[in-house]
Amino acid sequence: MGFSSFASRAAARFLEDIRRPAGVSTAALLLTAASGGGIVAYADSSRAEEASEPPPRKKKVVVLGTGWAGTSFLKNLDSSRYEVKVISPRNYFAFTPLLPSVTCGTVEARSIVEPIRRMFDKKRKDVAYYEAECFKIDPSKKAVHCRSAVGTNLDGNGDFMVDYDYLVVALGATVNTFNTPGVMEHCHFLKEVEDAQKIRKSVIDCFERASLPNLSEEEKRKILHFVIIGGGPTGVEFAAELHDFLVEDLVKLYPAIEEFVKITIIQSGEHILNTFDQRIAVFAESKFQRDGIELSTGFRVIKVSDDSITVKCKSSGVETLVPYGMAIWSAGIGTRPVITEFMNQVGQGKRRALATNEWLRVRECDSVYAIGDCSSISQRKIMEDISTVFKVADKDNSGTLTLKEINDILEDICIRYPQVELYMKSMHMLDISDLIKGGVGDANKESMVVDIEEFKKALCHVDSQVKTVPATAQVAAQQGYYLADCFNKMDHCVEHPEGPLRLTGSGEGHHNFRPFRYKHLGQFAPLGGEQAAAELPGDWVSMGHSTQWLWYSVYASKQVSWRTRVLVVSDWTRRFIFGRDSSRI
Amino acid sequence: MGFSSFASRAAARFLEDIRRPAGVSTAALLLTAASGGGIVAYADSSRAEEASEPPPRKKKVVVLGTGWAGTSFLKNLDSSRYEVKVISPRNYFAFTPLLPSVTCGTVEARSIVEPIRRMFDKKRKDVAYYEAECFKIDPSKKAVHCRSAVGTNLDGNGDFMVDYDYLVVALGATVNTFNTPGVMEHCHFLKEVEDAQKIRKSVIDCFERASLPNLSEEEKRKILHFVIIGGGPTGVEFAAELHDFLVEDLVKLYPAIEEFVKITIIQSGEHILNTFDQRIAVFAESKFQRDGIELSTGFRVIKVSDDSITVKCKSSGVETLVPYGMAIWSAGIGTRPVITEFMNQVGQGKRRALATNEWLRVRECDSVYAIGDCSSISQRKIMEDISTVFKVADKDNSGTLTLKEINDILEDICIRYPQVELYMKSMHMLDISDLIKGGVGDANKESMVVDIEEFKKALCHVDSQVKTVPATAQVAAQQGYYLADCFNKMDHCVEHPEGPLRLTGSGEGHHNFRPFRYKHLGQFAPLGGEQAAAELPGDWVSMGHSTQWLWYSVYASKQVSWRTRVLVVSDWTRRFIFGRDSSRI
Ligand SMILES: Cc1cc2nc3c(=O)[nH]c(=O)nc-3n(C[C@H](O)[C@H](O)[C@H](O)COP(=O)(O)OP(=O)(O)OC[C@H]3O[C@@H](n4cnc5c(N)ncnc54)[C@H](O)[C@@H]3O)c2cc1C
Ligand SMILES: Cc1cc2nc3c(=O)[nH]c(=O)nc-3n(C[C@H](O)[C@H](O)[C@H](O)COP(=O)(O)OP(=O)(O)OC[C@H]3O[C@@H](n4cnc5c(N)ncnc54)[C@H](O)[C@@H]3O)c2cc1C
Structure with a gap:
């Protein structure tokens, strides 16, 4: 038996009864188009159809967050089986992979968001949504404490409590400054739609500021120095967008100051895009060098003030002051306070993310599940x-x-x-x-x-x-889909377990469900100038103009609704015809 | 000689040498399409072409403001004759007539703005633009004091001075609360693009807040009470937009709270739209009544607190408290502080707007011109x-x-x-x-x-x-066009005056230019539900669905650029197909 036959045998049961489920999350399939139709290893949910007595009371499922993980869960959950409540301060889902494009107006913010209520409405789901922030999870009372995101203007203070039978935590992550002084105050971040809008305004601001009278060349150079801290996919994509915005649009409108503009990426590692295939990193670096984007690799930012960044050379230890006009911090993700507090409660105090078992249930915490960036699966050894x-x-x-x-x-x-x-x-x-x-x-x-x-x-x-899954939209969406599927067949699987033999502790019978298994479908890195790089399943790498077209088609096809698809495509078209808008709004 | 022949004779010289000028401002012609091609009474600027010695130094023209008046002036000014500098805190022009549509997402904010620099770039104009606020006009030194709109991040404090030979003040107006307590703190306004964006967010906020758990019916009713103070065109159009947003989009997404929504217009006069033909006011009122929009005419707002508005019945004097969720103040325009200060300097202290003569020069102030909402012509008796x-x-x-x-x-x-x-x-x-x-x-x-x-x-x-011209975009645009025309032929007209006989004081010779004459081209009032009313030249009035289509075509044709035209039309189309977006961004 060769390895390939072994592999297929091992995967056999996995794939046994797969057909492409009708309602499969587009998110879960992110990049499937690119991979030529990779098969997603989900069990078929239609099994759960068998008749069962209508239960006296529907179990309450509370979902925290409407990001990739939360919406993927909600879209695939059979909401007729549960009483579903969703809590999130944003009443929309945002297609984060296009956020960098929003920073420079290649696509508009509104084109990448879809209201949560519209998602439910279209699928005729009976789901309650509250625009609020959860500020405390209380697993002992099986309740979450929430606060209206906008102030209620009521007599009370607007706090309320929602109890659950099952809680799905999909709160995502926040930025992580690693406590570097000045970062919070002076840097931009790129996590939310508002961040992208602010960055867009700021870029224009820099150009307008540098156009004011009575400035020395040195001051202009400073104001027009855009520094990106972190050479991961987000930072790289932003640099590429900014460079395109510059050469395609801004130089025409600000010809007098063109020569003073500079873009720098500061990366502590030796290469940018270090989660990508080495070939892609090399391709990106040489493209950026041709574009005049400076790569300061091997430097660590140790302080940011209002007009300069202090960097330290990792090899020599020498510190240097870098004057700047605008800085974007995109170096790592952190834990939301509510998650930190919850982790303390359940004895996971020292972790970066909520530990779950392989079925995405929070360890040592019954009825609470965690998916997406706020969680990490601790794989049993x-x-x-x-x-x-x-x-x-x-x-x-x-x-x-x-x-x-x-x-x-x-x-x-x-x-x-x-x-x-x-x-x-x-x-x-x-x-x-x-x-x-x-x-x-x-x-x-x-x-x-x-x-x-x-x-x-x-x-x-x-x-x-043992591998940890990365904090990406792909993972979050697949987890949401998987968990919804488990919820849909929960009753059925108690009697007809689908999982592997129990091999833990006393080890008897089967697990109800198969554990979650992440299927990596590849990833893209758009590099500007109508060029992109892609890592496709099976160690394939593709780079250049045609990959950019692949990127366009994949990202268009992966939009959550026809509305956003039309909007995104018409934004791209508009940009080709008219360029990007430079109004400061 | 009948009146009509008199009228034509009086207008004869006016029209004598008119041909439709090639570069005539679309703004100046706002509504011309509707009027079937009304003729605009401008003299032809091509006359100024005669050869003249290149002057040793170009005169400096400084323009304050990039609204209707300022951009109309700039677009039509022959910028090769002057050294032109433009100062405004917004680096874009906004098509204000579509602002009410932005409040509910019928069109997007970006679709109605055009960057100033792009306007110059397209017309190859050599114009300097500074994104700054003028905070003081100093006519004695012939200079304006400015401050960067965004902070310069420089060592200095970012203030600078610009001197002029001619100053064109086109600063527009601000809101006027008539010192009603609480209005500034608690009401929304609708003057700027940002205002419209805030209103849009707030409307959604109200719906989300009213959807939170544990609210009494009374609280829901309060939160969903939208009050519009002022029944002028802006207030009425906003009410219509909001009503459409409600019945066409929001009821589907918030079915549980539909019954609690109410829209009220508070108007101190007896009728809404009192600057329009009476027939239009009646039509609008009956349409609004059918729509369930409440009209509280004959009431004056005397106080606004965070959750209620105190109104006083003008006839009975009785005061009532009106609980509300969101209030929009659109009752009159006021004077910007910088204008007030300038008026004090030039002895116009008690006025609401800068008084100019009929040639738009500020009274008692050489070399300073004022156009648009910040000015008013004092017609000689x-x-x-x-x-x-x-x-x-x-x-x-x-x-x-x-x-x-x-x-x-x-x-x-x-x-x-x-x-x-x-x-x-x-x-x-x-x-x-x-x-x-x-x-x-x-x-x-x-x-x-x-x-x-x-x-x-x-x-x-x-x-x-003697009539004062209204504070509208039509007037502002015509004034800008007129003034630019005068500037273009300034040298020529010194030797070949075009104006009427001097009839003032000692009265000798001719005025250099004809005085500014406003030509009213009609006005629209969109009333929602695909209906509009229009007042067209010649006492024509048109109402209903076909008028809405007229409105669409006129407003599309009057966009400042092809880019915004395409965007606005595609926004309308998108709205027809997908409805309006209700994401809170
Ligand atoms: C700029 C950018 C580009 C990216 N590009 C890609 C890409 O190309 N491919 C890819 O696979 N991944 C990409 N990612 C990563 C991807 O966006 C994340 O991995 C993914 O969003 C994680 O999903 P999530 O649902 O866990 O969290 P999120 O999507 O962040 O959602 C968290 C949700 O929780 C809500 N929330 C926050 N606090 C509270 C609270 N206190 N109470 C209630 N709700 C709360 C938020 O409003 C939000 O709805 C990108 C991320 C960024 C920032
Ligand atoms: C919601 C709304 C709808 C309207 N609809 C219509 C309509 O349908 N038809 C119509 O004819 N009219 C309409 N109007 C009226 C029309 O917009 C105004 O009459 C017109 O804008 C006046 O032009 P302006 O150039 O004088 O002022 P504005 O257009 O207001 O421009 C003023 C300019 O000055 C700038 N500025 C402000 N302060 C400073 C400073 N300190 N230093 C430098 N620059 C400064 C501003 O940024 C702006 O660029 C509407 C107005 C509103 C608010």
């Missing part, structure tokens, strides 16, 4: 359960496992502990016997038997392959 | 100059005027004192002799002679017809 795994596999209680016994349980192991598969792949092993051999030495394949010690020895390095 | 007029007319120095002598000077009189023509029209007089008859009794037409006393008696009521 196989070595913690190794004795149980051995016991369950050893059907004849012989104290040793034959290859057949291992193969029989292999699928459950691979579902429960994806690191096993990843490890074998990383070691170019073709077969489980190759892995086991590591425990017993060169045994004959057919007659190979292993005892517990040999079994442990064979698997001892596997857990090094 | 004929009775002040009656002796000079008599003397100039009495060519043979006989001490009496014959009908022929009067007719010879009639055109100059009508140009200089438009009230004469208006008076005759108002009295249904067919001929100048009818007017003179008032002085001499039933004299025989042919042999009629009048002495100075009879002449005075005949004209003594004429000045009652």
Whole structure:
């Protein structure tokens, strides 16, 4: 059995009953178009249709947040089964991947948002939405405390409490300044639609300020120095947008100050786009160099004042003052205060994000689920359960496992502990016997038997392959979809569990659901000048003008509604014809 | 000679050499389309083409403001003749007639603005623009003091001074609360693009707030009570927009609270739209009644607190408290502080707006011109100059005027004192002799002679017809166009004056230019539900659905650029297809 056949066997049950579900989240499929139709590993929700007594009271599901994770959950939840309440300070969903385009007016803010209520209305979902902020989660009372986002103008102070049977926390992340002094006060961020609007205004402000009379060249240079701190995808995309805005639109309107403009990216690592394939990073760096965008790699920002940034060279330790006109901080994400407080309550005080199990339930906290950027899955290590795994596999209680016994349980192991598969792949092993051999030495394949010690020895390095999922829209959307699917078939799965064998602790029966499994569908990096780079599934990399067109078509197809799709495409068209607007509004 | 022939004769020189000027401001022609091509009474600027020595130094023209008046001036000014500087805190022009549509998202804010620099760029004008506020005009030093609108981030405080040879003040007006307590703090206004954006957010806020849990019906009713103070065109149009937004979009998304919504217009006069034809006011009132928009006419607002408005019935004097969720104040315009200060300096302390002469020059202030909402023309009364007029007319120095002598000077009189023509029209007089008859009794037409006393008696009521021009975009645009035209032919007209005979004081020779004459091209009142009313030239009135289509076509054609035209039309189309967006951004 070669590796590929092994892989397909392991995935067999996964894919067994997949058909493209009618209501599959466009978000979950982000980039599927690019990958030529990657198959998404979700179980079919139509199973949950079997008749059941109408329950006396619908269980209350409260969803916090209307970002990628929250809306993906809501769109796919069968809301007739639950009493659903949604709480979020923004009454819309924002298509964040296009936020960098909003900063320079390539697309308009309104073109990338969709009101939550309209989403429900179109799908005829009976869901209550409250425009409010949750400021405290109280798992002991099963309630969340909320505050109207706009002040209620009422006699009371506008606070209210909502209780739940199940809570879905999808609060996203906030910015992280790593406590660098001055960043909060002087830098722009790019997390929300308002941020993008502010940045747009600020860019124009810099150009207008530099056009005022009586300024020295040095002052103009300072005002027109745009500094981007953080060379991740967001920072890079913003730099590219800004450069396009400059050369395509602003130089015409501000010819007198063109020569003073400079864009700098400060990146602490050695390369920008370091979560991307190396080839893409190199391509991006050389394109930026041609464009005159300065890359200061290997520098760390240690302080920001109102007119200069202090950077420290990581190799030499030398500090330098960089005068600037506008700075954007896009270096990492942090935890929202309400999440921090909740983590303290449930004994996760020292973490960056809410830890969940592989089924997205918050650890040590019944009935609370967390999805998206505010959460991170802590994958169970196989070595913690190794004795149980051995016991369950050893059907004849012989104290040793034959290859057949291992193969029989292999699928459950691979579902429960994806690191096993990843490890074998990383070691170019073709077969489980190759892995086991590591425990017993060169045994004959057919007659190979292993005892517990040999079994442990064979698997001892596997857990090094435990991967955390990245904080991206793709992950958030897939988690939302997955969780809604579990909720939809909750009753059914109690009686007909779908999950792998329980291999933990006393280990009996099956888990109700399969664990969440992230399917990476690739990623894009638009680089400006109608060029983009893309990492596609299967280690494919694509760069240049045609990739930009791929980007246009994928992003157009992935819009949440026809309305936003039309708007985004007409924004692009408008930009081609008329350029970007430079009004300061 | 019948009245119509009189009128045409009086207008003859006006129209003499008119051809539709190629670069005529679209703004000046606002509504021309509606009037079937009304002719605009401007002299042709091509005359100023004659060769002249290149002057050693170009005169400096400083323009304050980039609204209707300022941009109309700038677009039509031959900027090669002057060194032009423009100062305004907004680097764009806003098409104010569509502002009410922005409040509810029927069109987007960006679709009605055009960057000033783009206007210059397109017309290849060499004009300097500074994004700054003028905070002091110093006519003695011939300079204006300015402050950067955004803070310069420089070592200095960002103030600077600009000197001028000619100053064009086009600063517009501000809101006027008539010192009603609480209005500034609690009401919305609708003057700027930002105001419209804020209103849009606030409307959504009210709906979201009223959807929160635990509210009594009374509280919901209060939050969803939208009060518009002032029943002028802006207030009425906003009410119509809001009503459309409600019934076409919001009821679908907020079905649970639909019944609590109420819109009220508070108007101190007996009718709304009192600057319009009575038929239009009646039509609007009955439409609003059918729509359920409450009209509280005859009430004056005397106080606004954070949750209620105190109104006083003008007839009974009874005061009532009106609970509200959101209030818009659109009752009158006021003077900007910088104008008030300037008026104090030039001895116009007690006025509401800068007084100019009929050539738009600020009274008692050389080289300073004022156009648009910040100014008002003080028309010279004929009775002040009656002796000079008599003397100039009495060519043979006989001490009496014959009908022929009067007719010879009639055109100059009508140009200089438009009230004469208006008076005759108002009295249904067919001929100048009818007017003179008032002085001499039933004299025989042919042999009629009048002495100075009879002449005075005949004209003594004429000045009652002096009209102030309204504070509208039409006026502002026509003034800007007129003034630019005068600037373009300034050199030429010194030698070849175009204006009427000087009839003031010692009265010698001709004025360099004809005085500004406002040509009213009609006005629209969109009433919602795809209905509008229009007052067209020649006492025509048009109401209903077809008028709305007329409105669409006129407003589309009057956009300042192809870009905004395309955007506005596509906004309308988008609204028809997808409705208005209710995201709170
Ligand atoms: C500029 C930018 C570009 C990006 N580009 C990409 C990309 O190209 N591809 C990609 O895969 N990912 C991209 N991402 C990342 C992606 O946006 C996030 O990973 C994703 O938004 C996470 O989804 P989420 O639902 O967890 O959080 P969010 O989408 O951030 O949603 C959080 C929600 O919680 C609400 N909320 C916040 N506080 C409270 C509170 N106290 N109470 C109630 N509700 C609250 C918020 O209003 C929001 O609705 C980008 C992100 C940014 C900022
Ligand atoms: C909601 C609304 C709807 C309207 N609808 C119509 C309509 O349908 N038809 C019609 O004819 N009229 C309409 N009007 C009236 C019309 O907008 C005004 O009459 C017109 O704008 C006056 O032009 P302006 O140039 O004098 O002033 P504005 O257009 O107000 O321009 C003033 C300019 O001065 C600038 N400025 C302000 N302060 C300073 C400072 N300190 N220093 C430098 N610059 C400064 C401003 O930024 C602005 O650029 C409407 C007005 C509003 C508010």
